[in-house]
Amino acid sequence: MDEASLPHRAGKIPKSIGKFLPPLETFDSQLVFIYNGPMTRFWDTYSCWEEAEVAWDAALPASTPSAAPPPMKVRGLRRKSLSWMIKKDHDGTLRKHFFRHPFRYTLRYLSSLCKRAPYHRDGDLFFYGLSSLDAFLQQVQHAHLVLGFSYCQKPMECPDKRFTSACRYDPNHPICRACPIGKAINTMPLERVTCVVIPRVHDIARVLFDVQNDHPKHHILFAISSCELSLSAFADFASMAGFRGVGWRLGGQVCPNFRAFQYAEEGIKRGRTGFQNPDHYFEFLRAIRSSILQARDGREE
Numbered sequence: 001m002d003e004a005s006l007p008h009r010a011g012k013i014p015k016s017i018g019k020f021l022p023p024l025e026t027f028d029s030q031l032v033f034i035y036n037g038p039m040t041r042f043w044d045t046y047s048c049w050e051e052a053e054v055a056w057d058a059a060l061p062a063s064t065p066s067a068a069p070p071p072m073k074v075r076g077l078r079r080k081s082l083s084w085m086i087k088k089d090h091d092g093t094l095r096k097h098f099f100r101h102p103f104r105y106t107l108r109y110l111s112s113l114c115k116r117a118p119y120h121r122d123g124d125l126f127f128y129g130l131s132s133l134d135a136f137l138q139q140v141q142h143a144h145l146v147l148g149f150s151y152c153q154k155p156m157e158c159p160d161k162r163f164t165s166a167c168r169y170d171p172n173h174p175i176c177r178a179c180p181i182g183k184a185i186n187t188m189p190l191e192r193v194t195c196v197v198i199p200r201v202h203d204i205a206r207v208l209f210d211v212q213n214d215h216p217k218h219h220i221l222f223a224i225s226s227c228e229l230s231l232s233a234f235a236d237f238a239s240m241a242g243f244r245g246v247g248w249r250l251g252g253q254v255c256p257n258f259r260a261f262q263y264a265e266e267g268i269k270r271g272r273t274g275f276q277n278p279d280h281y282f283e284f285l286r287a288i289r290s291s292i293l294q295a296r297d298g299r300e301e
């Protein structure tokens, strides 16, 4: 990205905010998906979950819980998110998929709008097209899973930079070893799971459509960690596309309003988000791993 096109240099962001922005390399956005990690997963080199987790956590302290986010209050969130999705669909991914089934998607979108909330919420978990975690775990046995993370969960010192989908999840790199994304990806089997770090909300739609195309015989499920604003704002699009899955609400320095979210979508995000209860999240991943291994070769973790 050249300097002139950067949002604050191009005058889209007030100078008062621009002068506090991080160095330029933060904006070196790679909005293509780079799966650049090793082809083996740390957990696969151990005989059980406990052994692998003890070995992983022995190198560096496990991730610490993030603070609970403040309550979200955004007026006209659905209108704003619709406008954002249309305006920022630069590569036409959404348009292309929408016009494959315009009537079906319009009907689904309108019926989603008729609901007060197009998801079922249980504490920090948002369910889309599913009723509970048990339902998710039952379905994941025979599904292809997209495990997604928001880029704002990446550490500031991430060797692959922050505003990018690149992630090396290298067990031998000290920063990756202390990073919950690195740990989470290393717990997953290689088969039937696509792991992705999401720079922009459009990118998750692109990944889900791509995975759907690549695995036409599989039912697709997603498990994505993100802030409450993103999980609420884009639920109508998940309903429209028929995507099913679970969203984990992140804590820490989440976007408190739509303006902050818009900046974050341009790579302007100084704070870091994280799991409020990492133990709960990793128990969930353990259950996923166990379900997949059981379906694959009849063994549990």
Ligand code: SF4
Pocket: 154, 155, 157, 158, 159, 160, 161, 166, 167, 168, 169, 170, 175, 176, 177, 179, 180, 181, 182, 183
């Ligand atoms: S594991 Fe974490 S620190 Fe390592 S490249 Fe991925 S996001 Fe960055």
